[in-house]
Amino acid sequence: MLAFIFRRILQSIVVMLGVALVSFSLFTYVGDPITNLVGIQSSDEQRAQLRESLGLDDPVLVQFARFVGRAARLEFGISYQQKRKVVDIIAERLPATLELSMLSALLALTLGVPMGIYTALHRDSWFSHLLLSLSLIGVSLPTFLIGITLIYIFAVQLNMLPSFGRGEVVHLGFWSTGLLTASGLKATIMPAITLALFQMTLIMRLVRAEMLEVLRTDYIKFARARGLTNRSIRFGHALKNTLVPVITITGLQLGSIMAFAIITETVFQWPGLGLMFIQAINEVDIPVMSAYLLLIACFFVIINLIVDLLYFAVDPRLRVGREAAAGRSPT
Amino acid sequence: MTAVTRENGVGGAFRRGWDSDLAYSFRRSKVTMLAGAITFLFISAALFAPWVAPHNPYDMANVSLLDAFTPPAWEDGGDARFLLGTDDLGRDVLSTIIYGSRISLGVGFASVLIAATLGISLGLISGYVGGKTDAIIMRIAEVQLSFPDILIALLIDGTLRSFIGPGTHGNIAFVVVISAISLAYWVQYARTVRGATMVEKNKEYIQAARVIGRSSIYIMLRHLLPNVMGPVLVIATISLALAIVTEATLSFLGVGVPPTQPSLGTLIRVGNDFLFSGEWWITIFPGAALAIMGLSVNLLGDWLRDALNPKLR
Numbered sequence: 001m002l003a004f005i006f007r008r009i010l011q012s013i014v015v016m017l018g019v020a021l022v023s024f025s026l027f028t029y030v031g032d033p034i035t036n037l038v039g040i041q042s043s044d045e046q047r048a049q050l051r052e053s054l055g056l057d058d059p060v061l062v063q064f065a066r067f068v069g070r071a072a073r074l075e076f077g078i079s080y081q082q083k084r085k086v087v088d089i090i091a092e093r094l095p096a097t098l099e100l101s102m103l104s105a106l107l108a109l110t111l112g113v114p115m116g117i118y119t120a121l122h123r124d125s126w127f128s129h130l131l132l133s134l135s136l137i138g139v140s141l142p143t144f145l146i147g148i149t150l151i152y153i154f155a156v157q158l159n160m161l162p163s164f165g166r167g168e169v170v171h172l173g174f175w176s177t178g179l180l181t182a183s184g185l186k187a188t189i190m191p192a193i194t195l196a197l198f199q200m201t202l203i204m205r206l207v208r209a210e211m212l213e214v215l216r217t218d219y220i221k222f223a224r225a226r227g228l229t230n231r232s233i234r235f236g237h238a239l240k241n242t243l244v245p246v247i248t249i250t251g252l253q254l255g256s257i258m259a260f261a262i263i264t265e266t267v268f269q270w271p272g273l274g275l276m277f278i279q280a281i282n283e284v285d286i287p288v289m290s291a292y293l294l295l296i297a298c299f300f301v302i303i304n305l306i307v308d309l310l311y312f313a314v315d316p317r318l319r320v321g322r323e324a325a326a327g328r329s330p331t
Numbered sequence: 332m333t334a335v336t337r338e339n340g341v342g343g344a345f346r347r348g349w350d351s352d353l354a355y356s357f358r359r360s361k362v363t364m365l366a367g368a369i370t371f372l373f374i375s376a377a378l379f380a381p382w383v384a385p386h387n388p389y390d391m392a393n394v395s396l397l398d399a400f401t402p403p404a405w406e407d408g409g410d411a412r413f414l415l416g417t418d419d420l421g422r423d424v425l426s427t428i429i430y431g432s433r434i435s436l437g438v439g440f441a442s443v444l445i446a447a448t449l450g451i452s453l454g455l456i457s458g459y460v461g462g463k464t465d466a467i468i469m470r471i472a473e474v475q476l477s478f479p480d481i482l483i484a485l486l487i488d489g490t491l492r493s494f495i496g497p498g499t500h501g502n503i504a505f506v507v508v509i510s511a512i513s514l515a516y517w518v519q520y521a522r523t524v525r526g527a528t529m530v531e532k533n534k535e536y537i538q539a540a541r542v543i544g545r546s547s548i549y550i551m552l553r554h555l556l557p558n559v560m561g562p563v564l565v566i567a568t569i570s571l572a573l574a575i576v577t578e579a580t581l582s583f584l585g586v587g588v589p590p591t592q593p594s595l596g597t598l599i600r601v602g603n604d605f606l607f608s609g610e611w612w613i614t615i616f617p618g619a620a621l622a623i624m625g626l627s628v629n630l631l632g633d634w635l636r637d638a639l640n641p642k643l644r
Contacts, residue, residue, distance in 0.1 A: 011470070011474070015474050018474075022490060026490060026493055026494070029494065030493045030494055136626075136629075137626065139629075140572065140576075140622075140625050140626045140629045141622055141625070141626075142576045142579055142580055142583075142621065142622075142625070143580070144579075144580060144583045144584075144599070145599070145618050145621065145622055148599065148603060148606070148614060148618060149618070151606065152606055152611060152615065155607075156606055156607055156609075156611070163607070252477075255477075255478075255479070256479040256482070259478075259479045259481060259482035259485075260479070260481070262482075262485060262584070263481075263580060263583075263584065266583075266584050277489070278584050278585070278586070280489075281488075281489040281492060281493070281586050282585060282586070284492075284493050286493060289489060289490075289493060293486060293490075296482070296486075300477060300478055304477045
C-alpha cells in the first residue's frame with residue numbers, strides 16, 4: 001500500500017515535470033523573450049546585456065531548473081498583452097471559474113443522483129425512458145451548442161436572462177463573488193446549467209447502473225427476505241453502496257468541469273480562467289498560457305491523487321483488487 | 332459503403348465483421364437504420380458537395396451582398412433560391428452547411444485514421460513486446476486518460492499553434508487541428524489492442540508463426556492485427572463522433588480550422604454574432620446539422636458496440 005502511494009506520488013511528479021517542460025519550451029522557443037520585453041530602439045548591446053542578466057545564455061537544463069523553481073514560487077512572469085503579473089491575472093480570474101465550477105458540480109450532483117435513483121427504481125416508467133433518451137442527447141450534444149441554444153431561448157427570445165458576463169460582483173477580500181447580487185445570480189444561471197448538464201447525465205447514468213447492479217446482489221435479497229421495508233432496502237442498503245464509486249467519479253469529474261468551463265466561459269464571455277486561456281492562445285500570450293498549463297495540470301494531478309487515495313480509504317475490496325492489479329508483472 | 336467492400340471481397344477482417352448477425356441486428360433496430368441513413372446522407376452530401384449544394388458559397392462570382400441576411404424561404408422576406416436563408420455575406424446557408432460538413436467529416440475521418448494508426452501500432456508493440464516498452468507506453472496512456480480528451484486536444488492545439496506562430500492559417504491550421512485531435516484519442520485504441528494482443532499472442536498459431544521464423548513485425552501485422560480489428564472498428568465509429576464534436580468545439584473557440592474553409596463549428600461561431608440581431612438561422616441551422624450528425628454517428632457506434640459485443644471496458 002505504501003509502495004503504491006509512493007509510486008503514485010512519483011508518477012504525479014513526473015507528469016508535472018513533463019507539463020513544466022512543455023511550458024518551458026513554449027517560453028524558450030516561441031519568439032524571442034528579449035524582443036517581447038524591450039522596445040524597437042534598444043541597441044544590440046543592451047539586448048545582449050539583458051539576455052545575460054536574465055540568464056538566457058545559460059545551458060538549457062539550468063534554465064529549466066530555474067523555470068521550475070520560479071513556477072513553484074508562483075512567479076510566471078508578466079503577460080505580454082496585459083503587461084501585468086500573470087499571478088495577479090490568475091488570482092483575479094480564479095474566483096469566477098471556481099464559483100461556476102462548484103455551482104455546476106453541486107447542480108449536477110443534486111439533480112443527477114435523484115434522477116439516477118429514480119430511473120433505476122422505476123425502470124419501465126415513461127419518465128425514466130424520457131430521462132434516458134434526453135441524457136443520450138445531453139451526452140452527444142457539444143457543450144457550446146447547449147449554451148447557444150439556452151442563450152437563444154432565454155436571452156434573445158424571452159429576454160429573461162443576461163447572455164454574457166458575470167453581472168455585478170461583490171469583493172470579499174481577495175475573493176470576488178457574483179452570488180450576492182441579483183444580477184450576478186441571474187448571470188450565473190445559464191452558464192451553470194450549461195456546464196452542469198453533461199456531468200448531470202453522466203452521474204445519472206452512473207448512479208442508475210450502480211444501483212441496478214447492487215439491487216441484484218444477494219444481500220439485497222436477504223434484506224428483502226428479512227422483511228425490511230422497501231424504503232430501508234433502497235436507501236439504507238442499496239444507495240449507500242452505490243455512493244462509493246459515485247463520490248470518486250464525481251471527484252474526478254470536478255477536473256473535467258474545470259476543462260469544460262473553457263468552452264462555457266467562451267460562450268457566455270464569463271471572465272474566468274478558461275476565457276483567459278483562449279484569449280491567450282489567440283494572442284500568443286505565452287506567460288499566461290504556460291501558467292494556465294501548469295495550473296490545470298497541477299489541479300488534475302492533485303485531484304487524481306486524492307481520488308486514488310480515497311479508493312484505499314473507502315473500499316477495502318478495491319484495496320485487494322488494486323494491489324493484485326499493480327503487482328501483476330506486465331509480461 | 333460496407334456492402335460494397337463485401338462484394339469486392341477486399342479486407343478479410345472487414346468481411347468477418349460484416350456477418351449476417353450484424354446485418355440482422357441493423358435491420359431490426361429502426362433507430363439504428365435512421366441513424367445509418369442520416370450518416371450516409373451526410374457523408375454523400377459531403378463527398379459530392381459541389382454537385383449537391385444549390386450554390387457554391389465560396390465562389391465570389393456567385394455571391395451577392397445584396398442577398399445578405401435573407402431569412403429562410405418559409406419566413407417573411409424569404410427567397411425561394413435560399414431554402415435556409417443567407418448569412419452576412421449573402422452566402423446560402425444550406426450550401427455553407429454542406430461544404431461545412433465536408434470539412435467537419437474530412438477532419439473527423441483524418442483524425443480517426445491517424446489516431447487509430449498510432450493507437451493500434453503502439454498497442455501492438457506494447458502488447459507483443461511487453462517489458463519496459465509496454466510499461467512506458469501504458470504509463471503515458473494512463474496519464475493521458477486522467478485528463479479529459481477535449482482538454483488534451485485544446486492544450487495540444489494551443490501549444491502547437493504558439494510554436495508555429497500567430498499566422499496559423501491555411502493548411503497548417505488543418506495539420507494542427509488533426510494532430511491535436513488524433514493525439515487526444517489514440518489511448519483507447521492502444522489500450523484495447525494491447526489487451527487483445529496479450530490474449531492472442533500466447534495462442535498456438537502465433538507460437539507456430541514464431542517457430543517457423545516469422546519476424547515480429549510480420550506476426551503483428553498479419554496475425555495479430557486482423558484478430559483485434561472488431562473492437563477497433565467500434566472505437567473508430569464512436570471516436571468519429573467525438574472527433575467531429577471536438578473539431579467543432581475547437582473551431583467554435585476560434586482555434587480550429589482556418590476561417591477561409593469553415594467547418595460546422597466555424598459557421599456556428601460566425602453565426603453566433605448575429606443571434607442577437609435576430610438572424611437566428613445563420614447559427615441555428617449549422618448547429619442543428621452538427622447535433623444531428625453527432626447523434627447519428629454516436630448511435631451507429633453504440634449499435635456496433637452492442638452488435639459486435641467486444642468486451643470493451
